[in-house]
Amino acid sequence: MASISSLGVGSGIFSADLVDQLVAAEREPTVQRLNLKQQRTEAMISAYGALRSAIEALKAPMEALSSPDGLKAFSAVSSNESLGVTIDEAAVSRGSYSINVTQLAQAQSLASSSFADKDTTTVGTGTLTLDVGGVATEIVIDGSNNTLQGVADAINDAGAGVSAGVVDTGSGFRLVISSDETGLENAIQVSVADDDGNNTDVSGLSQFVFDGVTSNLEETVKAKDALMEINGIAISRPTNVVEDVVAGVTFTVSETGASTVRVEQDAGAVSERVQEFVDKFNALQDVISSVAGFNSASGQGGILSGDSTIRSIQSSLRGLLTTIVPGMENSDVRTLGDVGITTDPSTGKLEFDQSVFKEKLKDHPDQVTALFAEQDGVEGIAEQAVNLVTDILASDSALSNRTDGLSNALDRIQDQRDQLDLRMESLRERLVRQFTAADSLIAQLNSTGSFVLQQLAALAPQNNQNS
Known part of the structure; x- marks a missing residue:
């Protein structure tokens, strides 16, 4: 950009501020036009986004009703x-x-005989084998854990399907082993390899044997x-x-x-699913009225008023409301109107009489199911609606193409803004060159004028003497 810091020095007329004003005056009409165009485009994109969201919300309740299970709460x-x-x-x-x-x-529980102390009285060493539900777990008892509490802790750390604890009876301490799960299949068997050489007596580690033959533990609770x-x-x-x-x-x-x-x-649960569809459909109608309707009071139409894409979507959805499922032409339930779903002509919204629906579901459950869900390869209304909505929301649909086109329009508007900036920069440079040249010319003229005046002033005394 050319420097214009000294612009106007020669003439006092052409200034940097004047250049800015001229550039701004040239820029403003185009900026206003692009701003309005961008605002409208963004408003249309937002409107299509609201429409897409409302259509997506309609899809979920229709999917719930599109399978027979959805009609069989x-x-x-x-x-x-x-x-x-x-x-x-x-x-x-x-x-x-x-x-x-x-x-x-109930879960089985076994208890040992009484010991004088849980932390100091030794109980023997060797290997305990716990069998629970056919799964055997070996636990080594040695000098580090051969007390009642040590055995309990070792059992709990082993993950053998049982829990162990020490109970203070008031006259001594007893080890209690309980199965983690109920039932006969989770009964506990305990066998030992006692370091004292005798695996079945009541001294050393063998005092904890409970293997179906030897019962040195007391079964306090039976497995049942x-x-x-x-x-x-x-x-x-x-x-x-x-x-x-x-x-x-x-x-x-x-x-x-x-x-x-x-x-x-549960007819009430099914009717609530239908009510959700009705509510989402009506919410979609509200969005359509907002973005594409006509306000008679203000005389203004919505941002998408007259849009062919919306008209097509409305027409397709309304067509479903009066659809007769093939094969049901002579049945007691043929259309949505037969199950209490009707249309208010003044608003385009649906009205739902749940009492009518519950009665039809009770009297004709198979027909109501066939009306909504796919049966024997024939699509019900809900299945048709799911397919329709899927097509409307597809990446190659008219709705998507319309939104993509508007996004591209925003890109073009930005391109036009960039081009405008370049043009204004070029205009500014041209004005600076022109004003600089004019300023220089005026400065030269002013200088020449001053010289002439000086010469005339110098001649004046001579003329006075001659006279």
Whole structure:
């Protein structure tokens, strides 16, 4: 950029400020035009972004209804609080079960004889072998841990599927070994290799033997399986959480006694899934009205008013609302209107009567399922909606192409700003050259004028003398 620090010195007319004003005046109309264009483009991108988000939000509830499982919510109720029940909706079916629990599963517990002290009384050395559920774990007892507490700590550190502790009975200390899991299959067997050479007597390490033949430990709590009758069928399981008897149902027992469990279809849960779809659809309509609607009060249309892409999306979605699934032309449930989903003509929004839906689901569950979900290779309305929305959001869709085009327009606007900067820089340099030349010329003229005046002033006395 040419220096203009001395511009105007020769004439007092052409200044750097004048150059700035002329450049600014030339720049301003183009800047205003580009600003307005950029603001509108960014507003359109934002509007398309809001539209995309609303469409994406619509996809999730439609996916939930597009499979038969989505139309088959279940609930389970137990008549007895001591019998808890949970269900896996994907696997459960309707049913009623009479359950009588006669025995709870429990973990085995073994206790040693009494010792005078837990930290100083020695208990012998050798190797303890704990067998729990068919898994054997060897534990070395030597001079570093041959006390009651030392044995307990060694067992706990071994990860043998049992826990050990020392109980102060008031008259001595006893080692207690308990299985970590309930059931007969997790019963404990203890065998030893005693350094004193006798593996079954009651001295040294062999006093902890409990191997099914020799019982030098006392079984204070027996290992038991849970026993119950389900609809008269005897069942036994190693835990109090029974999950593999009735498909999709898990029973958790905490007391013995009789209970009744009913598993029924939960029409309320299904209707809530449909309500979510209705809410998301209506939210989409609000977005469309905001960005593409017409405000009669202000006489202004939305930023995307008249946009063909939005009209196409609206037309496609509305078409689904009146679709009759092939093969259901003569059924009791043919369209969304038959299950309580109707359209308000004045707003384009959906209205949902849950009572109508629940009644139809109760009376015609298979038809309602076929209306929404894919059945025997025929797409229901929800499946069709998922496919439609997927296409609308695809990277090569009209919506994506429109957004990409606007992003490219922003790039072009920036290019125009860069070009404007170059033009203004060129204009500034040209004005500086022109003003500098004019300033120099005026300075020369001023200098010549001063010289002429000086000469005329010098001649004046001579003229006066001659006269």
